[in-house]
Amino acid sequence: xxxxxxxxxxxxxxxxxxxxxxxxxxxxxxxxxxxxxxxxxxxxxxxxxxxxxxxxxxxxxxxxxxxxxxxxxxxxxxxxxxxxxxxxxxxxxxxxxxxxxxxxxxxxxxxxxxxxxxxxxxxxxxxxxxxxxxxxxxxxxxxxxxxxxxxxxxxxxxxxxxxxxxxxxxxxxxxxxxxxxxxxxxxxxxxxxxxxxxxxxxxxxxxxxxxxxxxxxxxxxxxxxxxxxxxxxxxxxxxxxxxxxxxxxxxxxxxxxxxxxxxxxxxxxxxxxxxxxxxxxxxxxxxxxxxxxxxxxxxxxxxxxxxxxxxxxxxxxxxxxxxxxxxxxxxxxxxxxxxxxxxxxxxxxxxxxxxxxxxxxxxxxxxxxxxxxxxxxxxxxxxxxxx
Numbered sequence: 021x022x023x024x025x026x027x028x029x030x031x032x033x034x035x036x037x038x039x040x041x042x043x044x045x046x047x048x049x050x051x052x053x054x055x056x057x058x059x060x061x062x063x064x065x066x067x068x069x070x071x072x073x074x075x076x077x078x079x080x081x082x083x084x085x086x087x088x089x090x091x092x093x094x095x096x097x098x099x100x101x102x103x104x105x106x107x108x109x110x111x112x113x114x115x116x117x118x119x120x121x122x123x124x125x126x127x128x129x130x131x132x133x134x135x136x137x138x139x140x141x142x143x144x145x146x147x148x149x150x151x152x153x154x155x156x157x158x159x160x161x162x163x164x165x166x167x168x169x170x171x172x173x174x175x176x177x178x179x180x181x182x183x184x185x186x187x188x189x190x191x192x193x194x195x196x197x198x199x200x201x202x203x204x205x206x207x208x209x210x211x212x213x214x215x216x217x218x219x220x221x222x223x224x225x226x227x228x229x230x231x232x233x234x235x236x237x238x239x240x241x242x243x244x245x246x247x248x249x250x251x252x253x254x255x256x257x258x259x260x261x262x263x264x265x266x267x268x269x270x271x272x273x274x275x276x277x278x279x280x281x282x283x284x285x286x287x288x289x290x291x292x293x294x295x296x297x298x299x300x301x302x303x304x305x306x307x308x309x310x311x312x313x314x315x316x317x318x319x320x321x322x323x324x325x326x327x328x329x330x331x332x333x334x335x336x337x338x339x340x341x342x343x344x345x346x347x348x349x350x351x352x353x354x355x356x357x358x359x360x361x362x363x364x365x366x367x368x369x370x371x372x373x374x375x376x377x378x379x380x381x382x383x384x385x386x387x388x389x390x391x392x393x394x395x396x397x398x399x400x401x402x403x404x405x406x407x
C-alpha cells in the first residue's frame with residue numbers, strides 16, 4: 021500500500037531576538053582628527069567584540085506539514101497531533117491573548133502559537149472572536165492555541181494594507197445606524213452590506229433611535245433596503261419599539277452587531293437580553309460622533325439560542341479585497357441593466373449608452389445608492405462621508 025504523501029510548506033520565521041544587520045563603516049563614529057583625552061576615553065568604551073549578521077531579519081525558514089485549505093482565506097491549515105488538544109470557541113481576542121470556551125463550558129486564557137501567527141501573516145489578526153480553534157490546555161486556567169479551524173464566514177475590513185477580520189463564523193450581520201445623532205449615513209450601510217456579502221454573511225439593516233424622529237422620515241430608507249431584499253427593522257432601545265422583531269430575527273443564529281460608535285448597539289443588546297449588562301456610552305455634543313465603549317468583539321450567549329457579538333464602533337470602513345470592477349456585482353439593482361450597456365466594460369460613470377445611468381435618471385435605481393457606488397469605485401474613504 022502506497023504511503024500517503026504529506027503536503028509540505030516552507031514558512032519564513034522572524035527571529036525573536038535577531039542580530040543587528042552589518043553597518044557599512046564601523047569606524048565612522050570615531051573622530052580620528054580629535055586626540056584629546058575625552059575622545060580617547062570614548063573610543064575605549066566602544067564595544068570591542070560584536071557579532072553581526074548580513075542577512076537582516078528574515079534568516080530562517082521552516083518546513084511544516086499542512087492539511088486542508090481554509091475555504092474562506094485560502095490558507096493552508098497546519099496538521100497537529102489532535103490527541104493532545106481540545107476544540108473550543110474564541111469568545112474574545114486581544115493581541116496575542118484570547119478567551120477560549122472548551123466543549124465542557126470551561127473557559128481558558130490562551131496565547132497563540134507562533135507558527136499560527138506566521139501562517140496568518142497576511143492578516144492583521146491571526147485569531148478573532150468566533151473562531152473555532154484547537155488548543156492545548158496547560159493548567160486549570162491557561163492554554164495555547166495550536167490551530168485555527170477553517171472559517172465558513174467573516175466580517176472584515178481593510179486596515180493598513182492588511183485584512184482586519186472583525187469576527188468569524190457568523191450567520192448574519194445586523195448593521196445598526198441611528199436615525200439622528202450620529203446622523204444616518206446610507207453610504208456606510210452600503211459598505212457594510214458589501215463586506216457582509218464578501219464574507220458570505222447575510223445583512224440586516226436596523227435603524228435605531230426611531231423615537232427621536234418622525235417615523236415617516238425613515239420609511240424611504242427602510243423601504244429602499246427592503247425592496248432590495250434586505251431584512252429591515254426600525255427600533256428604539258429607549259422605548260422598546262421593534263425589539264421583539266429584532267429578538268425574533270436572532271433566535272438560533274450567530275449574529276454580529278456592527279456600526280458607528282454611538283448608534284446604540286450595546287443599548288439594543290441590553291434591551292434584547294437585559295442580563296448582558298453591557299456598558300453604554302453617549303454621543304459627543306459638539307462632533308455628534310459616538311464615543312467608544314465596546315473595546316473588542318465579544319461573543320455572548322443568547323438565552324433563546326444562538327450567539328450575539330458586540331463589536332467596537334467604527335468611523336471608517338475600508339473594504340478588503342474588493343476591486344472597482346467587481347463592485348457593481350454587489351449592487352443587486354444594477355444587475356438587470358448591466359447587460360444592456362453599450363460597452364461590455366462599462367464603469368457606469370461617464371460612458372455613453374450606459375443603461376445603469378439611464379435607470380438612475382428614470383428613478384429605477386436609487387440616486388443615493390448610485391452615489392455610494394461612485395464613492396466606492398473611486399476609492400473615496402468612508403471617513404470623509406462621516407464628517
